[in-house]
Amino acid sequence: MQVAVYPGSFDPITKGHLEIIRRTSKICGRLIVAVVDNPNKEALFTLEERLEMIKHSVEDLDNVEIDIFKGLLINYVKEKQVRIIVKGLRAVSDFEYEFQMALMNKSICGEIETLFMMTSPEYSFLSSSMVKEVVLLGGRVDDFVTPFVHRKIIEKIGNGG
Amino acid sequence: MQVAVYPGSFDPITKGHLEIIRRTSKICGRLIVAVVDNPNKEALFTLEERLEMIKHSVEDLDNVEIDIFKGLLINYVKEKQVRIIVKGLRAVSDFEYEFQMALMNKSICGEIETLFMMTSPEYSFLSSSMVKEVVLLGGRVDDFVTPFVHRKIIEKIGNGG
Amino acid sequence: MQVAVYPGSFDPITKGHLEIIRRTSKICGRLIVAVVDNPNKEALFTLEERLEMIKHSVEDLDNVEIDIFKGLLINYVKEKQVRIIVKGLRAVSDFEYEFQMALMNKSICGEIETLFMMTSPEYSFLSSSMVKEVVLLGGRVDDFVTPFVHRKIIEKIGNGG
C-alpha cells in the first residue's frame, strides 16, 4: 500500500477521522486526505476552514498530505494514479452504503480497491453531523474534536460552555 | 426506576408510542413524556396540538406527565435530575441510530442511562412519518392512532374516507 | 400469480429494475409496471420521459404493461383488483424499509400480498439515485442503464464521456 486516498467532507474533522488517518498513515507509504469540494452540498465550514482544521490536526504526520477533489471520487483517484481508497466503518448502516459505493466504484474502475478499517469503538458513534447537531442544540463536543477544531466551532456557532 | 423520560416529536402520537408509554408507566414510579420543541424542524402539528393529543391519550395514566424540552435531550434530562431515558426499538435501523445516540449521550453525561424496550410486533412498522405519508397519499390510518388523534388529523389534512 | 404490480419511480429505469421485470414476467400471467405520479417529489425526468424509457426497455415482453398511479400504492392495487405487489430487495436497508411498508400495506388491506425477489448480485448496488449522482459528478453510467436510457440521460444532463 504505497499511496492511499482517504476521502470525505470533514465538516469538521473529528477524532474519529483522525484515528483512521493515524492508523492508515502507519501502514502506507503516503496518505492523501482528499476533501470533497461540492458546491451543491451545504457545509457548516468553508472549504478553506475545513482544510485548515485538517492541516492543523495532521501536521505531525510526515506522510500525510491534503488535497481537494471535485466530481466523482473514482475519477479523482484514477487521475492521481492511486490504487487504494481507505474508508472507516462504524456500523452496519455504514457497511451497507459503503458496500454499494465500493461495488459501484469497482464496476466503474476495476483497478481501484476500497479497503475498510473498523473505527475504534470509542468513536463508533461519532460523525461530523452528530457533532454539529450537538453543538446546535447547546451541547459540548470537546471530547469529540481537537481543541483547535473546538475553538473554530465556538467561533462559528458559539457554545463554549 | 423511579422516574424516566420518554422523549419524542409525537407529530402525532401513534398507538406505537402509546404502547411504550403504557408499558413503561407500569414499571416506573413516574414517567415524563418529553416533547421536543424544535422550531427548525418542520412539523405537521403545532407544539400545542401535539401536547393536546398526548394529554388526551394518557389521561388515564396517573403517573405519566407531559413536558416540553428545547435543545439537547441529555441537558434537559440532567436538569430534571432524572437518570433514565426510555426509547422504543422497532427494527435494526432504529437500533443503530439509537445505539449511537445512547453512546454519545453516555459520553456527554455518564450518569444517565438509556433503556430500550422492544415495540410490540403489531406496531413494528408504525411511525409518525408513515402515518403522515399514508394520510397525505389518501389512505386511512384509523388503526394506527386513537380516534381523537384520527379526528385531529382529518381536521388538519382531510381523508376521513 | 396471474397479475402482479411492480411499482416505482423509475427516474430513470435501471438494469436492476429491468432484471426484476424480466424475471417476474416469466412467472406471472401479466405484469403491470406502475409508475408513481407524485408532483411533490422532485424527479429528474418528467412522467412522460420515464414512461417512454420504460416502454422502450420492455417492448419485447408481451405480458408487461405500463401504468401510472397517484396516491397510495395499496389503493391503486385494490382498484386494479390485483392481489400481488412485487418488489426487489438489494440489501438489509431495503429489507427493513420494505418490511415496514409490506406490514403497513397488509394492515390496510389484508388481501394484497407483497412478494420480494432478490436482485442479482451484479445489480445489488444499483439504484436510480446512484445513477443520477454518478452522472451529476461526471461519471459514466452506460453499464447501469440501457443505451436508450443512456442517450436520454446525456440529452438531459450531458456526460457522454
Added chain:
Amino acid sequence: MQVAVYPGSFDPITKGHLEIIRRTSKICGRLIVAVVDNPNKEALFTLEERLEMIKHSVEDLDNVEIDIFKGLLINYVKEKQVRIIVKGLRAVSDFEYEFQMALMNKSICGEIETLFMMTSPEYSFLSSSMVKEVVLLGGRVDDFVTPFVHRKIIEKIGNGG
C-alpha cells in the same frame, strides 16, 4: 404463479409456517409443502409425524399438497418442473441467509425463482427450534402451534402444563 414449493423441516409446523402456507395458497394455483428428509439432521419428530401434523393443519386448503424431498432443494424443484420457491422472512438474519441461498440456487438453476413473503409481525419471533427450546425448558407453547400439534408435542416431551 401456478405452482409453488414451500420447503422446510417443519419439526414441528408452527402457526408461523401455517400463516405463510395460507397466504401463499390464496395467490397460487397449487402449493407443494415440501418436507426435507435429511437423515443427517437430528429432528424431534420423525418424518411421518411431521407429515401427519402438516396434513392435519392444511386439510381445509384444497390446493395445498404435501411432499417429501431428499438432497438439494433446487434439484427437487427442477425435477418437479416447478418454477417458484416461496420462503417466509422474519428478520434481518433470515434475510441474509435466504439471500445467499437464493443467489446460490439462482446460480445453480437460473430458471427457478425464490419469492419471499414477510411473516406476520405476531409470528416474527417464532421458529420450530424456539418452540422446542421453550417446551424442553418447561414452558407452554399452545399459542405458537395448533391444538393438534400441541398434543403431539405433549405426547413426545410432556409439559401439558
Added chain:
Amino acid sequence: MQVAVYPGSFDPITKGHLEIIRRTSKICGRLIVAVVDNPNKEALFTLEERLEMIKHSVEDLDNVEIDIFKGLLINYVKEKQVRIIVKGLRAVSDFEYEFQMALMNKSICGEIETLFMMTSPEYSFLSSSMVKEVVLLGGRVDDFVTPFVHRKIIEKIGNGG
C-alpha cells in the same frame, strides 16, 4: 425499577457483564444476577465456580444478589415476582436474537418487561465464548476479565503468559 433480573451463563463473567451489572445496580433498587443451571449445555466452569467468580466481582455492590435458575427464564422471573429483565446489547446480531426472545417472553407472560442497555463500546466485542476461544488458542485475556477471574481461567486451562 425496584427489582430487576440480569440472566446469563457467565461462563465466565467478563468485564462486559460487570459493566452492565454496575450500571443497572445504580438505577434499580435490587438487582438479581441469575445464573442459568442448564446441565445440557456444556460449560467450561462448574456452576459453583461461575457463582464464585460473580460473587467476587460484585461484592462491593450492596444491592446486587446472585441466584440460580433452571428451566425457562420467564418462569423463574414470574415465580420471583419480578417485573423486569435486563439485557445488554452489543451488536445487531444480539439485537435480533434478543428481540425474538423478548417478544416470545412477552407473549408467554405479558406482565414482564425486558429492558435493554447498550454495552460500552470498549466491550462491544467481548463475550464469554470469545474469552474462552482466545485462551484456548494461547492468547491473553487479562484485559477482558478481572484479575480473580483471570487466575481461575489460568488454573483451569493454563496460558498465564
Added chain:
Amino acid sequence: MQVAVYPGSFDPITKGHLEIIRRTSKICGRLIVAVVDNPNKEALFTLEERLEMIKHSVEDLDNVEIDIFKGLLINYVKEKQVRIIVKGLRAVSDFEYEFQMALMNKSICGEIETLFMMTSPEYSFLSSSMVKEVVLLGGRVDDFVTPFVHRKIIEKIGNGG
C-alpha cells in the same frame, strides 16, 4: 502495504477466496495466505490437501506465498512481524463477526491492522461450507471452485454429475 496476511481454513479454497487473493496481491508487496491448523475443528480436507489446492490455485501469482499457523491468528501475525491482516466481507453477518474479531485483535495487539475488502457480488453467497453442503446434497459446484479443486472434491465425496 508491504506484507499482508490472508487467513482462513480454506476447506476448500473457493473462487471467492481466490478473488480476494488476486485483488490483494495487486496492491501489496507480498501476501501470505495463512491456513489455520486447528486439530479441534473438523475439516473435509486434510491440511496437506488444502495446501495443495491453494498452491495450485495461486501458482501464477509471484508475490503470494502459503503458510500454516496454529493458535491465535494475532500471535502468528505478530511473530511474522506483519502489520496487516486482510479479510473479505460478503454480508452484514460477516461484518459483525469480523468487526468483533478486529476489535479484539486490536485490543490484544494495537500495532496490527485488519483491512477489509468487499467480495465481488457474484461471490457474495459463496463459502466453503456452502460448497460442501451443496456437494453433500448432490448438487454441482463447478462454478464455485476451480477445475482442480472440483476434481479433488469429486475424489473425496463423489458427485461429478
